[in-house]
Amino acid sequence: MLIRRPPDILPGEITPEGVHRRRRAILKALALGPLALAGCGRGAESQAVPADGGGALEIAKRGANVVGEPMTDMDAATRYNNYYEFGTAKDDPAKNSGRFRPEPWSVEIAGEAEITGRFALEDLLKPHPLEERVYRMRCVEAWSMVIPWVGFPLGDLLKRFRPTSKAKYVAFTTVNRPGEMPGLAYPVLDWPYTEGLRIDEAMHPLAILAVGLYGRTLPNQNGAPLRLVLPWKYGFKGIKSIVRIAFTERQPATAWNRAAPDEYGFYANVNPAVDHPRWSQATERRITGTGFGLFGNRIATRPFNGYAEQVASLYAGMDLRRDF
Numbered sequence: 662m663l664i665r666r667p668p669d670i671l672p673g674e675i676t677p678e679g680v681h682r683r684r685r686a687i688l689k690a691l692a693l694g695p696l697a698l699a700g701c702g703r704g705a706e707s708q709a710v711p712a713d714g715g716g717a718l719e720i721a722k723r724g725a726n727v728v729g730e731p732m733t734d735m736d737a738a739t740r741y742n743n744y745y746e747f748g749t750a751k752d753d754p755a756k757n758s759g760r761f762r763p764e765p766w767s768v769e770i771a772g773e774a775e776i777t778g779r780f781a782l783e784d785l786l787k788p789h790p791l792e793e794r795v796y797r798m799r800c801v802e803a804w805s806m807v808i809p810w811v812g813f814p815l816g817d818l819l820k821r822f823r824p825t826s827k828a829k830y831v832a833f834t835t836v837n838r839p840g841e842m843p844g845l846a847y848p849v850l851d852w853p854y855t856e857g858l859r860i861d862e863a864m865h866p867l868a869i870l871a872v873g874l875y876g877r878t879l880p881n882q883n884g885a886p887l888r889l890v891l892p893w894k895y896g897f898k899g900i901k902s903i904v905r906i907a908f909t910e911r912q913p914a915t916a917w918n919r920a921a922p923d924e925y926g927f928y929a930n931v932n933p934a935v936d937h938p939r940w941s942q943a944t945e946r947r948i949t950g951t952g953f954g955l956f957g958n959r960i961a962t963r964p965f966n967g968y969a970e971q972v973a974s975l976y977a978g979m980d981l982r983r984d985f
């Protein structure tokens with residue numbers, strides 16, 4: 662399919678055709694040398710970079726750790742993962758994603774927008790200065806981490822395609838590459854993995870597209886080269902390795918909601934008052950590192966994962982027991 666160029670990019674900024682080596686390109690377009698690592702927070706410098714982890718990123722804005730809680734070690738964040746396309750065990754994604762090639766990469770923008778087409782990742786990223794944001798991530802399985810993500814607001818990208826008034830939702834799709842993703846051989850979910858947001862959720866400034874963590878490009882197991890991070894929602898909303906973003910008029914189907922609608926809702930806001938049918942959501946195990954850190958402390962889960970002040974108004978008037 663034709664690779665288009667997004668709006669707001671001057672001709673001189675466009676990467677020459679054929680130059681699509683993602684890491685090299687991202688590093689060139691956005692990053693510097695090893696200095697970029699300095700100051701990226703507790704745990705980052707002391708941890709070994711996993712073999713398939715990327716290079717250091719240039720971060721324009723380093724957010725303070727407003728969460729105020731100790732960060733999870735990079736080791737745990739990159740070895741204890743959910744990425745079922747590489748297997749369902751927590752260590753499968755790190756073990757089985759070595760063959761995955763996140764470059765070259767392009768994303769199709771489709772649906773209810775004035776500008777649609779397929780765009781090279783470098784061109785999508787170029788206008789967006791990268792920020793580091795330390796966010797709590799709460800998995801529906803009642804464990805959580807605190808991770809310094811590197812990315813930029815999802816809404817900033819979406820606006821460039823000028824969604825029409827019919828764009829009520831945004832649907833996301835993960836890449837589907839059976840040759841590189843051994844988990845796709847098993848019908849655990851109806852592949853490819855899909856997710857969705859209401860457009861106002863997608864435009865909320867807390868919602869980011871991440872290209873890195875701990876100051877480096879995303880390792881494959883964390884969703885290279887581009888993934889969603891939505892800190893007030895359960896982790897499964899954070900779809901990895903995105904290849905398609907579509908503006909839709911109707912609420913899109915999502916992989917987990919289709920697989921088990923009684924267990925995984927479309928909204929999936931972190932909510933200690935609504936239990937998963939098979940376990941409580943009132944508390945969570947905070948993972949701090951590998952080894953004993955994996956057992957973590959048990960702490961109370963907060964509504965909207967502690968981000969209620971920023972996002973609760975999005976859901977005013979909704980019954981979140983029904984619209985879970």
Ligand code: MTE
Nearest residue numbers: 742743744745800835854896897899900901
């Ligand atoms: N995206 C895809 N494509 N496939 C998956 O299996 N798992 C989700 C989410 N995104 C998943 C996915 C779940 S359940 C969680 S908790 C987070 O990714 C985990 O992200 P992390 O491994 O970077 O911590």
